[in-house]
Amino acid sequence: MSRAAPTGWQAVHDEALRRIQTREWPPGALIPGEEDLAAELGCARATVNRALRELAEAGLLERRRKAGTRVTEVPSRRAQMSISRIAEEIETRGARPGYALIAADDTPMPPARRHALGIGPDTPTRHVEALHLADGAPYVHENRWISLAAMPAAASADFTTMSANEWLLRHAPFSHGTLDYSAAAAGEAASHLGCDAQTPVMVLDRATFGPETPITWVRLTYAPGFHLHMKI
Amino acid sequence: MSRAAPTGWQAVHDEALRRIQTREWPPGALIPGEEDLAAELGCARATVNRALRELAEAGLLERRRKAGTRVTEVPSRRAQMSISRIAEEIETRGARPGYALIAADDTPMPPARRHALGIGPDTPTRHVEALHLADGAPYVHENRWISLAAMPAAASADFTTMSANEWLLRHAPFSHGTLDYSAAAAGEAASHLGCDAQTPVMVLDRATFGPETPITWVRLTYAPGFHLHMKI
DNA sequence: AATGACGTTATGTATAGACATAATACTCCC
DNA sequence: GGGAGTATTATGTCTATACATAACGTCATT
Incomplete structure (x- = not known):
């Protein structure tokens, strides 16, 4: 008092x-x-x-x-980052976003990734490969499979102008997911990113789930120089 | 009703x-x-x-x-990760944590890092270099500077058994900070991590601030194979 | 037409009082 | 002494009510 x-x-x-x-x-x-x-x-x-x-x-x-x-004796604080549209992420960095579809086809989903997403070998999927640009320069390479069981509309969606990333954010009722960042050599994505195959780059593997079903698995390979910034 | x-x-x-x-x-x-x-x-x-x-x-x-x-039209959800003691992080991965001090000295803080932390050239600092082990294998290399203006006790602290990471978590009244993950070649840390200098590894630059003053800047270079896992 | 004042409205927050719940501390009984 | 049951207590939550605040619309004025 x-x-x-x-x-x-x-x-x-x-x-x-x-x-x-x-x-x-x-x-x-x-x-x-x-x-x-x-x-x-x-x-x-x-x-x-x-x-x-x-x-x-x-x-x-x-x-x-x-x-x-x-x-708390030893506070274990949580760092946060916002997961958003890639175009928005690029704008936040002060660059003009661009987008180029590389392929939209029926390339089968590798078994290891089917397992990570938790879908069986019979679930049909669609494969989308694309490149996101910042001020015309490669920003991130996107390699994605979408479960057609969860998103049948993805079979006929046109990803030439709108990225699968954005299309899913708008249409998929997503509830939770996992992110897995790691460092790796650019490898196959090198040619799209304009660097050597040995160049260290950041790789993000993401699995996304709806309230009931797995939706999509994507590997984003970022161009050299990418930084993941977070605040506590 | x-x-x-x-x-x-x-x-x-x-x-x-x-x-x-x-x-x-x-x-x-x-x-x-x-x-x-x-x-x-x-x-x-x-x-x-x-x-x-x-x-x-x-x-x-x-x-x-x-x-x-x-x-929300396009929900930008937040991914969370918990920032904790490195030893705890290793235990979470199911391994036995280990620690080895490499150097605790007065190596001057590089100007670029002084700037990132926001301290002037006259502020005294202490430098600590150490290696954290998981089941005896290198897990992450720690290269740190501590502001003695914020933490005078760090000048006489013994980092041979307790890591600076843990010492600071226990003693520093930290309020906020920034994290910056990137992919890079292992470089100078390679010898400690037991890999080639060209191997891609994850690097975390972290600046930590107290309620009023900058406390510490650290570069953590993770051993190859490290994954940063987060949930949405 | 532009501007400014004002009423309306939905959310933001505070309050006192009540009950729910979990977990500790204690008591009783064997 | 040990175990089961019970009392106590601090947090968790709900309710009803009230007022605060931001912002949209409207209307009047310039």
Whole structure:
């Protein structure tokens, strides 16, 4: 009941964050209960709850019923990056996006990738290969298979002007997926990216699933110089 | 007021998610207001608010005062990865973590990296070079500079048994930072990683800041075969 | 026609009170 | 002493109500 000013859950959030960062609440320490904090800061318990919940979601606090709330000993924070349209990604980097279809055919999906996506050998797929450009220069090579069981419309879709990436974002009811970044030699994509086959490049393997079914598997091979930037 | 069962914000969240995924609420559509939904689902407006707020944070809905809530046209979802102790990262991969200090000295920080971290040429730093092992094999090479202005205790810290990574996680009041993954040839780190200098490897440049001051800059060079795995 | 004031409206947030739930701490009984 | 059952307690959540705030539309004024 000492402080009068900081009402609002953000104010409570900031005040708690300050106490954590200044070690007024040291790592591992049990902090006052919601009721006490609400009384001290002059707000309702629900307000304190909202603030502390956000901090817990950020990994700075650990909350357990009955046991109370304590400051995380070794905070394992989450880094985030936004997954968006490749064209948008290129625009964000201040370049003019371009797109060129290389092939849209029925090249069979390799068994290893069928397994990664979780579809059987009989599920029909469509194969799309394309190149995305930034200011006219190769930006990323896209090599994709789409499950026609999940997206029958993909069989007749025209990928010459709209990339499969964007088409799927617009049409597929995607719910979750996995990303797998690795470093590799450019290999077969080298000719499209305008570099040597031995040049180290970033490779992204992505599997995407709808609420019920696997949708697509794609390998994106980025041109040399690509950086994956994230914030914590 | 038709449905009786789904009380609880998670139920409302799931129901809204279902309507988005089934395109009962198609992309771009304006969905019913909180008041209406609360009446329909038989719960309080605050409960609907909580559910829709979560979906908005996940990037599936866009909410604006007065304008209402609409389904995101092209959802740009966020991928998450957890940043943790390197030892923990190795354990997660099912291996026994190991650590070997290579050097702890006063090697000056290169100007480019001083700039990336945002500290002037007069700020004293400490340099630490180390190798992290997984089941005895090289896992990642760590090359780090710590600002002694932010962390004076780092000047006398012993990094022979505890890595600088872990020491900082325990002692530095870190608030935010940037991650920058790229693919590169192993180069100077090759000898430590047991590979050729030309081998493509993943490189992570990380700058870490406290609430007020820059703390540390580190380059982690991962051994060949490393994959960065994320979920959406 | 452009501009500015204002009312309307949907979301954002705060509150007090209540009940639910999980987990610890304790007690009782064997 | 050990195990089962129970009381206690801190967080989790829901409700109803209220007010705050942003933004769109409208209407009047210049």
